[in-house]
Amino acid sequence: MNKKEKRENKQYKYTGKQLLELFENYKIERKKDVMYKKELVKGGQLAGQTVNVEYYKPLSLFSFCKFVKIDRATLQKWAKRNDVRIPKDLQKAASSIYEEIKDENLSGAMNGLYNPAVASKIAGLGNIEESNEEKKEAVVINVNGKKIDLSISRDK
Numbered sequence: 001m002n003k004k005e006k007r008e009n010k011q012y013k014y015t016g017k018q019l020l021e022l023f024e025n026y027k028i029e030r031k032k033d034v035m036y037k038k039e040l041v042k043g044g045q046l047a048g049q050t051v052n053v054e055y056y057k058p059l060s061l062f063s064f065c066k067f068v069k070i071d072r073a074t075l076q077k078w079a080k081r082n083d084v085r086i087p088k089d090l091q092k093a094a095s096s097i098y099e100e101i102k103d104e105n106l107s108g109a110m111n112g113l114y115n116p117a118v119a120s121k122i123a124g125l126g127n128i129e130e131s132n133e134e135k136k137e138a139v140v141i142n143v144n145g146k147k148i149d150l151s152i153s154r155d156k
Helices: 002-010 017-030 061-068 072-080 087-108 118-121
Strands: 034-039 050-056 136-137 140-143 146-147 152-153
Touching: 017 061, 017 087, 061 072, 061 087, 072 087, 087 118
Parallel strands: none
Antiparallel strands: 034 050, 136 152, 140 146
16 A cells, blocks of 8 residues: 555544544533632622632643643644645535634633733734834945955835
């Protein structure tokens, strides 16, 4: 069997249906995993005291991939690559999972539940700042022991 035939007959670890079932199990397990944050009570009889507020850990690509024992790059490849060798049901399931996790993270950030800066970095979003600095092309020549600077500045 040559390389091309091996690639075409490659068996994937999961089918799309299996991956979606594992994602549902992951969400159930994730709801059992809580963390606590200390917050100051602002009103009522307990005003001024700190209490532990329980939060569910957010869904993440990292924890899902650990849960299903695959590499994050593998899930991203299944979700984003338009490759005829990847079964359509697997590609659709991986894409759906990827988008649901991203949506949950961004929604939580917009509602103040998660840190917006961290959530946007994880989702691959961010401010793109353009630099207005001039590009300088440095040319220095040496003539009879004297340096002559022929550098030019150009707008980017």
